[in-house]
Amino acid sequence: MGTTSLNDITSIIINIVLIPLLPVVTAYVVALLKQKTGEIESEVKSKELATYISMAENAAITAVTAVNQIYVDSLKKTNGSLSEYERRVAFDMARNKVLNIIGDTAATALREAYNDLDEWIDNLIECHVSQCKKQPPQATPMAF
Numbered sequence: 001m002g003t004t005s006l007n008d009i010t011s012i013i014i015n016i017v018l019i020p021l022l023p024v025v026t027a028y029v030v031a032l033l034k035q036k037t038g039e040i041e042s043e044v045k046s047k048e049l050a051t052y053i054s055m056a057e058n059a060a061i062t063a064v065t066a067v068n069q070i071y072v073d074s075l076k077k078t079n080g081s082l083s084e085y086e087r088r089v090a091f092d093m094a095r096n097k098v099l100n101i102i103g104d105t106a107a108t109a110l111r112e113a114y115n116d117l118d119e120w121i122d123n124l125i126e127c128h129v130s131q132c133k134k135q136p137p138q139a140t141p142m143a144f
Helices: 002-079 084-114 117-134
Strands: none
Touching: 002 084, 002 117, 084 117
């Protein structure tokens, strides 16, 4: 009889206390999991964005250097300097190289981060052109 009473008390406790708390506990666990998932997604997106930013910066350096060696240097040897049109062509060549190097996925992510991807890339190119101009004489500066 003592065992039956203990089973009855356990059943009452489960029915009165634990079962009504189950939805509350479940809701709390679900909310906690959503929060942690959001934090992980945010961290992953931040790391991805940092990777894309680095990729774009390296692409700008590569593009400016390549256009300088392929296009700008030959025009300077031939003409002594670049016309405004030739500078614009060199800039557009560098810009297209950056976009080709980073690809659509990175461009989309960077566009979301910076709103005006074109302006951001233009500024990257200008920055690296300026840095090339400031390099020692043994390095050929890109002046377009």
